[in-house]
Amino acid sequence: MTEPGPVAAERAAAEAWFAHHGLPWFVDDVRAVVRRRLRRTPVLLVALAAVVVGVGTALVVGATGAPSYDVIAGISAALATVVVYALVALRTMPIARWALRRALRSLGLLLPLATRALPILMLFITFLFINTEVWQVASALHGGVLWAAVLCFGAIAMGFLVPRLAQELDQFDDRVQLEEVLAGTARTPLAAAAARMEASDIDLPDQAQVTGLQMVNLVLVLVVAQAVQVFLLVIAVFVFFLAFGKLVIDPSVITAWVGAKPTYPPGPHVVSVELLHVSFFLAGFSGLYFTVVAITDELYRKEFFTVIMEELARAVSMRVIYRMLRDGDQDEARGSIVE
Numbered sequence: 612m613t614e615p616g617p618v619a620a621e622r623a624a625a626e627a628w629f630a631h632h633g634l635p636w637f638v639d640d641v642r643a644v645v646r647r648r649l650r651r652t653p654v655l656l657v658a659l660a661a662v663v664v665g666v667g668t669a670l671v672v673g674a675t676g677a678p679s680y681d682v683i684a685g686i687s688a689a690l691a692t693v694v695v696y697a698l699v700a701l702r703t704m705p706i707a708r709w710a711l712r713r714a715l716r717s718l719g720l721l722l723p724l725a726t727r728a729l730p731i732l733m734l735f736i737t738f739l740f741i742n743t744e745v746w747q748v749a750s751a752l753h754g755g756v757l758w759a760a761v762l763c764f765g766a767i768a769m770g771f772l773v774p775r776l777a778q779e780l781d782q783f784d785d786r787v788q789l790e791e792v793l794a795g796t797a798r799t800p801l802a803a804a805a806a807r808m809e810a811s812d813i814d815l816p817d818q819a820q821v822t823g824l825q826m827v828n829l830v831l832v833l834v835v836a837q838a839v840q841v842f843l844l845v846i847a848v849f850v851f852f853l854a855f856g857k858l859v860i861d862p863s864v865i866t867a868w869v870g871a872k873p874t875y876p877p878g879p880h881v882v883s884v885e886l887l888h889v890s891f892f893l894a895g896f897s898g899l900y901f902t903v904v905a906i907t908d909e910l911y912r913k914e915f916f917t918v919i920m921e922e923l924a925r926a927v928s929m930r931v932i933y934r935m936l937r938d939g940d941q942d943e944a945r946g947s948i949v950e
Contacts, residue, residue: 631709635705636828653700662689665692669685743868783927792931799925801933848894
């Protein structure tokens, strides 16, 4: 058994780097497997299984006496079926592991993020918190309806975020320069290979083009990176409103706003159900508001979008060198066959 050549070894290191950073579909062999499993027949079978599981779960939950949760439980079960297929068959487990590591590492950003984003955000959102109609609407949202409303905010935020990230990617890979590739691959397994590229005659804009499943993978990673920031902000807003409401909103005021005495979860009467509902509802709305502002306002972009652009530059740069190594590996293999 022959030892792999230097190009093959660097390519293997690049593939390991992609997997560790949540980009498994950048690897040629993995992408080929995913393409086969995204054909019409397996996708239709998974969709049918998701519908059966979702309907069955909704019927079971409804029969147990919790009708307000049946729809959301059914949707959750159907989504869980699709997620399991994606994790196992579509090789997205590296993305999930990267997302978990990213979330844990980002916990230290909660305080800096809150101090920079919350002041401006609170000027807008606090007026809603002391609004009678908001309390009436939020307190009337029971069970799965409240979760569905917050999930709707999240879906709308993704609808704004995904096209913007795809646009940023399309603009970046059209104008990538050698200096950006060298900077993006610094302190990575491909730093030496990138340095060798300086003497190569390579059309960088052509090599940097990200399309198909690779674009889906990269946009998904960028969405996760931004979503972690939004999620941390949502937690901060939720905790703030719980504390603020407990401090300044008297139970008699809640009674006047919602038309009934506040109710409390089992245990000590610390935070009312109505306050929980309003805080949760406004926290979800704050996540939507912050997402839209972060991708449109220039000040917010400088504060919160810089990390996203760094992730984008590094991934595109690594892919450029990986494609160069792939071509070199093929040349190396042809040379060994000739010998």
